[in-house]
Amino acid sequence: MTKPTIEDFLLQNYSEQTVKSYTFAINHFLVMNPKAKRYKYKDIVEYMEEIGKQQPNAKYRVVILSAIKKYYDYLVMSGYREDHPCRKLNIKVNSNQAVxxxxxxxxxxxxxxxxxxxxxxxxxxxxxxxxNLLIYQGLTSDEIIRLSVQDVDLDAGTIYIKASKNLNRRKGKLLPQQIMLFFKYINEIRPRMLRGATDKLIIGKLGKPITVDSIHAMIQPLKALFPDKNLNPQTIRMSVICNWLNEQKLALEHVQELAGHKWPGTTEKYFKVDSFQQRELINKYFPL
Structure with a gap:
């Protein structure tokens, strides 16, 4: 049986655009490192240290390291290696912007x-x-108000989120328990609430498309549940992203796509650091 190519392997989990970006970085890595198939942890660290000298932009280095990690994922999957030399290696992003x-x-x-x-x-x-859109799909208030009925595909169990200035477009999966809820809302509740013609999905209590201010007002009474924390649509989204990474242990690249982040470095800021030793290692090899 023919083993899948690395492109086929990546396409199983990522969009064509993401795969194109990864394969470009991987091919460049292999050209510069012809013995990469046998590299160990220290070899990857040394290579990334050289990249750091050439390119001080931490986000750029995160992209390169993410691609390299997928290359070794592919080698392990294909049986070329039993170990992954850099799975736990991460790059420090500006600590002043840490979540x-x-x-x-x-x-x-x-x-x-x-x-x-x-x-x-x-x-x-x-x-x-x-x-549901806030706590399961991790949408921003702006993304919610821009959703249309046509963006929800109940047959496929997906919801299409449009691109914005700061976030990529993406297609999120609806959980099984969301299907009936959304079906009832779209086919029964929304028509009752509607006053006038609009294709917007979420309708306010006056029958018009909901606004960002209305979403914040709806969350306001729920703050009593957490008197010592700052509850708002933004911290809810941040929590969802953090939980994808640290509770569900989803891959960084997958969470980046789910969140719509343009850069892996943005997603990486949500990692909970596991040990002092890891912080010291990152500070040593990737100072900013």
Whole structure:
């Protein structure tokens, strides 16, 4: 049986655009390092140190290292290697911009946001849809107000999120429990609430497309659940991204796509550091 190429391997989990970026970086790495198939941890560290001398931009170095990691993932999958020489190697991103992950919310805490009920069925269902988009898909308020009914594909179980200035377009998966909720909202609740013609998915209580301010106002009463933390749509999204990485242990590149981040370095800031030794290693080889 013919083994898949590295492009085939990457296409199983990533978009064509991401695969194109990875293969370009991998091919450059192999040209510069013809013995890379047998490299050990210290060889990768030394190579990245050289990259750091040429390119001080940490985000650029994160992209290169992410591609190199996928190359060794492919070698392990194909049986060429039994070990992965750099799986735990990370690059330090500007600590002044680090996410304070200890101040965010766990998945269990985010689930509590669904416990508040509204005495009006229409608003209760609408609010549950909106909170679902926040705590499961990790959308921003701006992304939510720009969603249209056509962006939700209930048959495929997906939702299309449009690109913005700061975030990439992407297609998110709906969880099984979301399908019936969204079906009820789109086919029963939303038509009742609607006042006038619009294709926007989320409708406000006056029958018009919801605004960012309205989303913040809906979250405001829920702050009582967490008096010692700052609950708002932004910290909810940050918590979701953090939980994808640290609770669910999803790959950095996968979380980058789920979040719509343009750079892996943006996603990497959500990692919880496991040990003092790892911090010292990163500071030694990748100072900013």
């Amino acid at each position: 304070q992950v200890q101040d965010l919310f766990s998945s269990e805490e985010l689930q509590l946001l669904l416990s508040r009920e509204n005495r009006y069925e229409n608003l209760d269902t609408r609010n549950h849809v909106l909170i």
